[in-house]
Amino acid sequence: MHIVLPRDASLDGHLVDGAIGYLTLTTGIAFAAALAFLLAAIFFHRAHARRTRGQHTHGNRPRDRALMFTVALVMFVAIDVTLALRTSRDLESHFWRYPDADPNALRVEVTAQQWAWTFRTAGPDGRFGTPDDVVTLNELDIPVGHPIYLKLRSRDVVHSLYLPNFRTKIDAIPGMTTRIWFQATEPGRFEIACAQHCGVNHYKMRGLLTARLEPEYRDWLARAETDSRLRYDPAAPATTGAWDWETGK
Amino acid sequence: MSDREEIASAEGQNGEQEEIPPAPTGFLRRYVFSIDHKVIGRQFLFLGLGFLAIGGLMAMLIRWQLARPGAPVPIVGKLLFGPSGGVISPVAYTALFTMHGTIMIFFAVTPILIGGFGNFCLPLLIGARDMAFPRLNMASFWTMFAATAILTASFFVPLGPPEAGWTAYATLSTTIGAPGPGQTLWVVAIYLNGASSVMGAVNYITTVLRMRAPGMTYLRMPLTVWGFFLTSILNALFVPVLAAAMVLLFFDRVLGTQFFIAGTTPGAGGDPILYQHLFWLFGHPEVYILILPAWGIVGDLLAFFARKPLFGYRVTVGALIAVVVLSTVVYGHHMFTTGMSPLLGESFMLLTMIISVPTSLIVFSWLGTLWRGAIRMATPMLFCLGMVFTFGVGGLTGLYLADITADIYLHDTYFVVGHFHLIMASALLMSLFAAVYFWFPKMFGRMMNEGLGKLHFWLTFVPLNLVFMGQLVIGYEGMQRRLYDPSVYDFLKPLLPLNRGISHAAYLLGAAQLIFVVNFFGSLARGARAAANPWEVGTLEWTVASPPPHHNFDQIPIVVRGPHELSHPAARALGRDWLGQAEVIETVPAPEPTAPTSTEPA
Numbered sequence: 001m002h003i004v005l006p007r008d009a010s011l012d013g014h015l016v017d018g019a020i021g022y023l024t025l026t027t028g029i030a031f032a033a034a035l036a037f038l039l040a041a042i043f044f045h046r047a048h049a050r051r052t053r054g055q056h057t058h059g060n061r062p063r064d065r066a067l068m069f070t071v072a073l074v075m076f077v078a079i080d081v082t083l084a085l086r087t088s089r090d091l092e093s094h095f096w097r098y099p100d101a102d103p104n105a106l107r108v109e110v111t112a113q114q115w116a117w118t119f120r121t122a123g124p125d126g127r128f129g130t131p132d133d134v135v136t137l138n139e140l141d142i143p144v145g146h147p148i149y150l151k152l153r154s155r156d157v158v159h160s161l162y163l164p165n166f167r168t169k170i171d172a173i174p175g176m177t178t179r180i181w182f183q184a185t186e187p188g189r190f191e192i193a194c195a196q197h198c199g200v201n202h203y204k205m206r207g208l209l210t211a212r213l214e215p216e217y218r219d220w221l222a223r224a225e226t227d228s229r230l231r232y233d234p235a236a237p238a239t240t241g242a243w244d245w246e247t248g249k
Numbered sequence: 250m251s252d253r254e255e256i257a258s259a260e261g262q263n264g265e266q267e268e269i270p271p272a273p274t275g276f277l278r279r280y281v282f283s284i285d286h287k288v289i290g291r292q293f294l295f296l297g298l299g300f301l302a303i304g305g306l307m308a309m310l311i312r313w314q315l316a317r318p319g320a321p322v323p324i325v326g327k328l329l330f331g332p333s334g335g336v337i338s339p340v341a342y343t344a345l346f347t348m349h350g351t352i353m354i355f356f357a358v359t360p361i362l363i364g365g366f367g368n369f370c371l372p373l374l375i376g377a378r379d380m381a382f383p384r385l386n387m388a389s390f391w392t393m394f395a396a397t398a399i400l401t402a403s404f405f406v407p408l409g410p411p412e413a414g415w416t417a418y419a420t421l422s423t424t425i426g427a428p429g430p431g432q433t434l435w436v437v438a439i440y441l442n443g444a445s446s447v448m449g450a451v452n453y454i455t456t457v458l459r460m461r462a463p464g465m466t467y468l469r470m471p472l473t474v475w476g477f478f479l480t481s482i483l484n485a486l487f488v489p490v491l492a493a494a495m496v497l498l499f500f501d502r503v504l505g506t507q508f509f510i511a512g513t514t515p516g517a518g519g520d521p522i523l524y525q526h527l528f529w530l531f532g533h534p535e536v537y538i539l540i541l542p543a544w545g546i547v548g549d550l551l552a553f554f555a556r557k558p559l560f561g562y563r564v565t566v567g568a569l570i571a572v573v574v575l576s577t578v579v580y581g582h583h584m585f586t587t588g589m590s591p592l593l594g595e596s597f598m599l600l601t602m603i604i605s606v607p608t609s610l611i612v613f614s615w616l617g618t619l620w621r622g623a624i625r626m627a628t629p630m631l632f633c634l635g636m637v638f639t640f641g642v643g644g645l646t647g648l649y650l651a652d653i654t655a656d657i658y659l660h661d662t663y664f665v666v667g668h669f670h671l672i673m674a675s676a677l678l679m680s681l682f683a684a685v686y687f688w689f690p691k692m693f694g695r696m697m698n699e700g701l702g703k704l705h706f707w708l709t710f711v712p713l714n715l716v717f718m719g720q721l722v723i724g725y726e727g728m729q730r731r732l733y734d735p736s737v738y739d740f741l742k743p744l745l746p747l748n749r750g751i752s753h754a755a756y757l758l759g760a761a762q763l764i765f766v767v768n769f770f771g772s773l774a775r776g777a778r779a780a781a782n783p784w785e786v787g788t789l790e791w792t793v794a795s796p797p798p799h800h801n802f803d804q805i806p807i808v809v810r811g812p813h814e815l816s817h818p819a820a821r822a823l824g825r826d827w828l829g830q831a832e833v834i835e836t837v838p839a840p841e842p843t844a845p846t847s848t849e850p851a
Contacts, residue, residue: 006727006740019655020725027645034641037616042634047556047623053826054816055621059560059614068561068617072609079648080602087654088595095654096591114426154512157421158521160586160661164727164740167658171587174420174521175511178588191740195586195661195729197414199426200339203733 293364350415376462419509476545555622628702643671664724695776
């Protein structure tokens, strides 16, 4: 059996994999030690006759307590505190450091509904809700090497945008706007999933993310913009789901 | 103070023994509307075991669909899923996992553990004749019964049973996602279930505070009693929060309010996240509500069958109390992907991790108890040891979900499913079985079959770990929860053989429970008559006949020592290795210089 995480195509996914790896190593050691102790106790201290007696101790002596607290604290520091510090650093320097001021970031407004994703980028004018917006259904096309900055809303129930190959996930919640960012490091086609149970067809709420290198992405974008402009109809509800990126209005 | 002096002073305080009320004679009063905690305990036990079977069969159907998506279910398919030709439809699948979770947590484990064993054990273990409020106790059972009837009714209403998952997140659980009356019945059933729990909690707390036999100090209580006592405190504090969520959800569904509705209908200014806060403010303590009695039972039983006092009883009690306090401030780790504020997220992460300190102290107490014991491998002990193993895996995998970066990837995957099943369906189930095998003689006056019990253990323990560790693996590989057909996703297609393997292990696990059913009912009818104290332990319930008389104790015992006085040097003169909690021995010999003994009284 081959146990592997999905292929990591993201800039920061290795931090997630690192945290998971650290946990598997340290908790594995702790569990193996406890299990060895348990099996040894069963092996050496089994009653072989009804008359066998155990040791009469309540384990309330200071040295018993010192031992218990020492092992518990060593485990806490070695596993939990170490991990929490590492995670805190990663969150603040990567995952929660949104590219608000980054001119290279691709901004995408995501609208979730039962059971589809709508992705909207602002187009050349940089403003959402205008005729040059590029709107795609269940498909997200991104350039490699640029931060991709998503803001999400939902039109009905709670959904969760899940990108296994980018090690990230964020809920789309009616009535509020959530956000997430990631960056692709290689071109390819990757799956977009819904992770939060959102009704009977939750399992079909699948999308496709295509990451392209810069020149191919430019070509695709030019075609998509022309296409969007031709399709644009001010009377149709095609513009719904757009909001002003900064104010949320 | 010697035993004699202590008894004399206790008798002085106690004054005259209270009058013993006569046992009821009519059928209804004895078996149906009984106010006897032992009968009510058995009622809860049977109700819970029945729903455990139903919930388990639902799990089998879920596993069938994941092993062979879209294949007709053999044997029962035509009967259950006739309109779709025996195939589980997406609608049916959604209803199945919703009801599986709901039933297992609220209608199987809760009634068996808290209603069943809590009721049966508490008065007997603290030396009382009944609960503080026997009629409230009866009301608690019949409220639970009404809840089960309403939940069952939700299967047979137009638009079908509830489908919003056992967590029933808004807005999926409002009329936006679930227009049918099935979800409304679900809300009412959960509310009534909570009402039953609160009635029980008030009763258990009062009973432990007021009804302990003379000399039964808090630090002489069996850990089982501590477990039920602390659980009841959490129940009394946090089930009302769930009830509040249910009331608001009911208003949203029936009266057209918009507490949890936003962004969908114009002007809706509610907040779906408010539901999640309310649900998990209850929901995380709920995990401890269920595991605390299990920890208590396993702590007691490990000491009993290792023939050794519990290692670090006081540290363990302190750890249990610490867990209770901490359990109230960690629930946010269920909501890391809702975009909560960084400060809140990191606080919840750290608080969740701090819980691992008292939890590891509890595990060390178990390990220390086994070391240098004289371990008797009876069936209850096997299940306790199995519980220690699965709790280890389940507890440690919890750290992955406490850590925000790891959780952002693992949240809502099968890793979560595997983790909480290792706690709720493995550690908890193992301690339930340990409790059934251990107290069955006291409950029904007959012994269960040891050979079948051991076979049941091995055929449960092995497949159970395969199932839930397999779920950890497919979650690690990225598979989301609650997917009708994972093969919709290309990256999940290679997981089908593993899913199939998990399902086969699950079928074996399900089939093995038939051994338990045969053993349970066979022993009920024809088991060997149980002596008063078949396990040779010192807690109070084993001083009375099996099953106990209606009033439990002819004379309220006067407790002189802790619950785990096993391998006690003073018992050697009596030709055995244990001393009862209320047993008076004439001369307490000085501790032998060679044998290491405690420097403190237990």
